[in-house]
Amino acid sequence: MTAEPTPKVKSLYKALHLLDYFDQDHPDAGVTELAEYSGLLKSSVHNILQTFELCGYVTQSSETSRYMLGGAAVSLFSRFKATRKIDYRITEYLQSLRDMFHKNVYFAAKEQDAAVYLCAEQSFNHTGSPLSKEGAHAPLHATSLGKVLLGYSTVKEKEAFLRTGLLTAYTPQTITDPDALRAELERVIYDGYATSAAEYQDGIYCIAVPVIDGYEPVHYAIGIGSDSPISPYQRKQYLSELRYVAKKVASIVSGKW
Numbered sequence: 001m002t003a004e005p006t007p008k009v010k011s012l013y014k015a016l017h018l019l020d021y022f023d024q025d026h027p028d029a030g031v032t033e034l035a036e037y038s039g040l041l042k043s044s045v046h047n048i049l050q051t052f053e054l055c056g057y058v059t060q061s062s063e064t065s066r067y068m069l070g071g072a073a074v075s076l077f078s079r080f081k082a083t084r085k086i087d088y089r090i091t092e093y094l095q096s097l098r099d100m101f102h103k104n105v106y107f108a109a110k111e112q113d114a115a116v117y118l119c120a121e122q123s124f125n126h127t128g129s130p131l132s133k134e135g136a137h138a139p140l141h142a143t144s145l146g147k148v149l150l151g152y153s154t155v156k157e158k159e160a161f162l163r164t165g166l167l168t169a170y171t172p173q174t175i176t177d178p179d180a181l182r183a184e185l186e187r188v189i190y191d192g193y194a195t196s197a198a199e200y201q202d203g204i205y206c207i208a209v210p211v212i213d214g215y216e217p218v219h220y221a222i223g224i225g226s227d228s229p230i231s232p233y234q235r236k237q238y239l240s241e242l243r244y245v246a247k248k249v250a251s252i253v254s255g256k257w
Helices: 011-019 030-039 042-055 071-083 086-101 144-151 155-164 176-193 231-252
Strands: 058-060 065-067 104-111 114-121 138-139 193-199 205-211 220-226
Touching: 011 030, 011 042, 011 058, 030 058, 030 205, 042 058, 042 220, 086 114, 086 220, 104 144, 114 144, 114 220, 138 144, 144 155, 144 176, 144 193, 144 220, 155 176, 176 193, 220 231
Parallel strands: none
Antiparallel strands: 058 065, 104 114, 104 220, 114 138, 193 205, 205 220
16 A cells, blocks of 8 residues: 555545544544544534535434434435446345355455445454445455455556555465565466455455456456355355356446446
8 A cells, every 4th residue: 555645635635534434333423523533623623514514415413413424425425336337236246146155245446555345245244344334445465356456457557556555464464575465466367366364354254356347457346255264165156156246247337238
C-alpha cells in the first residue's frame, strides 16, 4: 500500500471522513462523538452535519438528536453499482454460491491499492472481521481477491505496487517480501486463481478467480471465504463453481447479457 496522498481540499476531506464513522457498530452518532473521532471542533462537526443533512446524506433523530446516514447515501451507492453494471443478478449468483457451500462469498474490484468489496454474501460472521460488509477495503497482497486483481493488473501497475508498496504483515503468514509476492502473482496468472491461508486474518482461508469480461486489465474478482482450511477436494469444487459464476458475471458487467 502506497503512502496516502495529501488531499487538495483538506476541509472537504475531513468532512467526508465523518461519514466513514457510520457502520453496523455505529448506526448513529452525536456531535461530541464525531468530534472525538475526527479531531475536529464540535462547532465544525455541527456545521458539517447540518450541510450533510441538507443534502440528504445524514438525518437527525428528533427524539435523540443523534445523526444517522440518510437516503442520499443509499442512492449514491445504488448509482455506483448502476454505473458498474452491478445488478441483482450478480447478488443472486453470489447467494447461490453461499447457499451451496455455506461459506462467505465476495465480489470485488481494484481501487487504487486495495480490493473493494462491492457485494458480500455471508454464511458465517468472523468476530472482528473488517470484511463483513459491502464497501470494505482489503489489502491486495494479503487476500485472494486482492492477489487476483493485482496479478491481472497491468505490468506497470504491478511493478509500481511492488516497488513502492508497503507490504504490511497482518499475520505471520502474510507475504511481505516483494520478490516472494512477485512469484506468487506469477503463479496466480499461471493457475488462474489465488488463495490466502490466514494471511490477512487468523483462521480465515480464501480462494478467488478473475472475472474476465474481454477487457484488460481484469477489473473484478469473485472469491469464497472459509473459517476452516480448504482441502484439495474443496478447492476443486470451489474453483469449478467460481469459474462458472465468473463467466456469468462477466457477461453481465460487459453488457453482453
